[in-house]
Amino acid sequence: MKELPESALNPLLKLDNQLCFSVYALSRLITKAYQPLLESLDVTYPQYLVLLLLWEHDALTVKQLGEKLLLDSGTLTPLLKRMEQRQWLSRRRDLRDERSVVVELQPAARALQLKAHEIPVQLAEKMQMTIPEIDALRTQLRQLITLLA
Amino acid sequence: MKELPESALNPLLKLDNQLCFSVYALSRLITKAYQPLLESLDVTYPQYLVLLLLWEHDALTVKQLGEKLLLDSGTLTPLLKRMEQRQWLSRRRDLRDERSVVVELQPAARALQLKAHEIPVQLAEKMQMTIPEIDALRTQLRQLITLLA
DNA sequence: TACTATTTAGTTGTACACAATTAAAACTTA
DNA sequence: TAAGTTTTAATTGTGTACAACTAAATAGTA
Numbered sequence: 001m002k003e004l005p006e007s008a009l010n011p012l013l014k015l016d017n018q019l020c021f022s023v024y025a026l027s028r029l030i031t032k033a034y035q036p037l038l039e040s041l042d043v044t045y046p047q048y049l050v051l052l053l054l055w056e057h058d059a060l061t062v063k064q065l066g067e068k069l070l071l072d073s074g075t076l077t078p079l080l081k082r083m084e085q086r087q088w089l090s091r092r093r094d095l096r097d098e099r100s101v102v103v104e105l106q107p108a109a110r111a112l113q114l115k116a117h118e119i120p121v122q123l124a125e126k127m128q129m130t131i132p133e134i135d136a137l138r139t140q141l142r143q144l145i146t147l148l149a
Numbered sequence: 150m151k152e153l154p155e156s157a158l159n160p161l162l163k164l165d166n167q168l169c170f171s172v173y174a175l176s177r178l179i180t181k182a183y184q185p186l187l188e189s190l191d192v193t194y195p196q197y198l199v200l201l202l203l204w205e206h207d208a209l210t211v212k213q214l215g216e217k218l219l220l221d222s223g224t225l226t227p228l229l230k231r232m233e234q235r236q237w238l239s240r241r242r243d244l245r246d247e248r249s250v251v252v253e254l255q256p257a258a259r260a261l262q263l264k265a266h267e268i269p270v271q272l273a274e275k276m277q278m279t280i281p282e283i284d285a286l287r288t289q290l291r292q293l294i295t296l297l298a
Numbered sequence: 299t300a301c302t303a304t305t306t307a308g309t310t311g312t313a314c315a316c317a318a319t320t321a322a323a324a325c326t327t328a
Numbered sequence: 329t330a331a332g333t334t335t336t337a338a339t340t341g342t343g344t345a346c347a348a349c350t351a352a353a354t355a356g357t358a
Contacts, residue, residue, distance in 0.1 A: 012269035013262075015201045015217065019283045020179045020272065022290035024194075025219050027176035028345075029297040030169045045173075046314065052164045062337065068164065070174050073337045075315050082313085099323050099336040113162075120161035123169065127293055134168045140286065141171040144276055148178040177315075184317095195344065211307065222307045224345050231343085248306040248353050 033126050037119045041112050046071075047083055048116075054089060054105040055113050061100045070149060088112070182275050186268045190261050195220075196232055197265075203238060203254040204262050210249045219298060237261070 015021055031045045038048055049069055053060060060068075062076055069076075080103055083089050088109035094100040124134060164170055180194045187197055198218055202209060209217075211225055218225075229252055232238050237258035243249040273283060 010266050019287040022287050023176045023179055026290050026294050027172045030172055033297050077338055117159050128296060138168040138171050141175050145175050145178060147277060148182050226308055
């Protein structure tokens with residue numbers, strides 16, 4: 001009798017059946033889908049996420065950025081330094097708490113915001129989803145994020 | 150009159166409203182959720198994905214792995230070299246087509262498969278989802294992957 | 299057959315991600 | 329207030345990701 005592959009015994013060990021791989025692959029594809037749109041801003045996708053937050057809040061500490069993006073200083077510090085070099089933001093110690101570093105939006109990055117308005121719309125088009133569909137899926141993923149964070 | 154932040158004018162530019170960020174954040178959280186489970190195998194999550202495929206197919210070319218994982222040789226070659234060093238797989242040119250490199254499962258990695266059976270179950274528990282719920286979400290993400298790939 | 303185009307991996311350089319560690323500042327509390 | 333703890337960024341080292349490029353092998357074609 002011919003031996004079956006283990007994956008036949010445990011279909012959960014098949015890549016095709018894994019939700020986790022879908023999230024992982026989709027995440028990378030989305031980053032790639034953003035790239036041509038972000039090219040005019042000359043930022044990477046993680047840098048764009050930082051800009052989104054600073055456009056909204058103007059100034060945040062590294063810790064606050066990390067909480068919102070679920071990233072630690074090991075990732076953020078070099079990323080923010082690159083953005084500082086391009087004059088998109090400033091980094092300085094908080095005078096009231098020298099442990100913290102305040103990251104503040106600079107004028108050059110404020111100007112970028114005007115170019116960014118179309119990006120979410122174009123992404124939604126690429127994904128061929130309506131706003132309600134996007135909202136529903138996002139809500140579902142948020143629940144998983146809350147669970148795992 | 151006080152000026153509103155731009156994000157008030159364009160709510161799509163708020164991080165909280167972005168499906169893409171949810172996918173990105175969830176992907177990283179899932180990788181972290183895997184980590185304690187993969188520790189006993191001493192593999193990273195991308196390496197685990199390669200093992201899933203080799204457990205299923207025994208031998209695949211770098212190109213085939215890349216098609217299934219949506220990764221290119223720039224990522225795979227060094228990753229596979231690390232796995233080769235640990236005797237989990239072998240890499241050799243295909244004699245019938247010297248452009249291709251065949252990656253073949255080695256006995257040490259076959260043995261790892263026994264330890265891996267519980268991993269998908271434990272992950273599903275961490276996500277507090279039933280198999281049908283997982284299947285539904287995966288199907289939805291697959292559609293997006295097909296669209297963007 | 300020669301010539302060109304395509305396919306396949308590998309290489310190089312840049313940018314995340316993150317665990318583990320370090321160091322300084324601020325907090326706690328005895 | 330002095331000692332120990334916690335908080336906050338930065339640093340170090342490893343491992344992805346991926347664009348752009350290179351080189352070898354194969355396929356296609358005039």
